[in-house]
Amino acid sequence: MESAEKEEISVEDEAVDKSIFKDCSKIAFYRRQKQLLSKKSTYQALLDSVTIGKDSARFQIINEPAKVPLLAEVCGIEGNIFRLKINEEIPLKPRYEVPDVLTSKLTTVRLTSCPGDTGSLVLASGKGDLKCHIMANPFKVDLVSEEEVVMSINSLGQLYFEQLQIPPKQRTTKKNEEDASTDTTQENQEELGLWEEKFENFVDVKVNGPASIGLDFSLHGFEHLYGIPQHAESHQLKNTSDGDAYRLYNLDVYGYKIHDKMGIYGSVPYLLAHKLGRTLGIFWLNASETLVEIKTEPAVKYTLTQMGPVAAKQKVGSRTDVHWMSESGIIDVFLLTGPTPSDVFKQYSYLTGTQAMPPLFSLGYHQCRWNYEDEQDVKAVDAGFDEHNIPYDVMWLDIEHTEGKRYFTWDKKRFPNPKRMQDLLRSKKRKLVVISDPHIKIDPNYSVYAKAKEQGFFVRNHEGGDFEGVCWPGVLS
Secondary structure, three states, X not given: OOOOOOOXXXXXXXXXXXXXXXXXXXXXXXXXXXHHHOOOOOEEEEEEEEEEOOOOEEEEEEEOOOOOEEEEEEEEEOOOEEEEEEEEOOOOOOOOOOOOOOOOOOOEEOEEEEOOOOOXXXXXEOOOOEEEEEEOOOOEEEEEEOOEEEEEEOOOOOOEEOOOOOOHHHOOHHHHHHHOOOOOOHHHHHHHOOOEEEEOOEEEEOOOOOOOEEEEEEEEOOOEEEXXXXXXXXXXXXXXXXXXXXXXOOOOOOOOOOOOOOOOOOOOOEEEEEEOOEEEEEEEOXXXXXXXXXXXXXXXEOOHHHXXXXXXXXXXXXXXXXXXXXXXXXXXXXXXXXXXXXXXXXXXXXXXXXXXXXXXHHHOOEEOOOOOOOHHHHHHHHHHHHHOOOOOOEEEEOXXXXXXXXXXXXXXXXXXXXXXXXXXXXXXXXXXXXXXXXXXXXXXXXXXXXXXXXXXXXXXXXXXXXXXXXXXXXXXX
């Protein structure tokens, strides 16, 4: 008889040790942005550089200490969408832009310039009920809908853009002498992770040096935010001021903790904000590691005793500030103006496409675990469903069905006749799915590896060779 005092195993007992992954304090580009943004160096828009074309309005942005111009582009897109892109005007080499997420060439709406205050530019889209107010100094953008400011960009001055640099070893002596007075010390370079970043035994070499970007968005009147999956957190996004930011960095974490902001299997840099009568969306198109900070200031009502009879009826509206930070790339953000949740979903699907219609069998029950041992095991599990009259449509096999964990192979001892096994399932209108992870075991005698290497299909490391890692098959590419 089991002891009544036996301890129950909880989800927490299965949780992975988080110390093996980075938190914000260990991420170099996060530290740099926090340290340098505290110095309050501001950007200003050069409105005398504005050009308005058929598809967009363009103008320069400059940061006084750096004196390096950025090029900003504002586009109006069909369906009440604005797009803001900020890039180096003349980068050393093209910065990475995500090539294959947007569905097709987007239909733009010509922006028109409207009268504005001195030191500002007003761009109207379509019928003019949506406007972008661009303030010059400091640079700021207000998104105005029906004369109400619903979103502000860079109102907190957190625009951050690191220009690509020539590696120190390639700089000429003269250039080094010119930079000597302003260059960081070797100690600071290591602390800030400018050219390489160390974590435990891993060294991440930054070939182009620091290249991170960041920007803040203030959502006026909004307290409820959702999105940026995947995180095992509450449905409504939480404030991050007392802890780690939401991290968009894909991790295969077997025992992840619930109510935690660390990234897990996927990353979607899209969130929506909702209040009574209005929903907005932000789609931050960037494929590099991204951190998202959220801070909500709830609405405040003043009482008679606090402010007197006149102020008793006044109310300070709520506001949520969202700060996006990415390790590299450019600033490319889509503002989805709603106004309803349905409109935001339509706007997002217009950009990225809709979900493909799934095959009918995929909608049924799938039987999956790690791991069925052999053909007899599969046959027994399948028979058990029949015995208990439980319908199911798909049986899954994990990696142990393979020969030495080589994908696209079968273990000849455990699964000597996979065709017969599949015919058995097919006779009952059931299907078989086998796992194929996106990593290949390094083995010159393994045809899949040999062909992929010959044709140069593997991800490259910073030295130009095949990137190698470790997972279930051992060393792999």
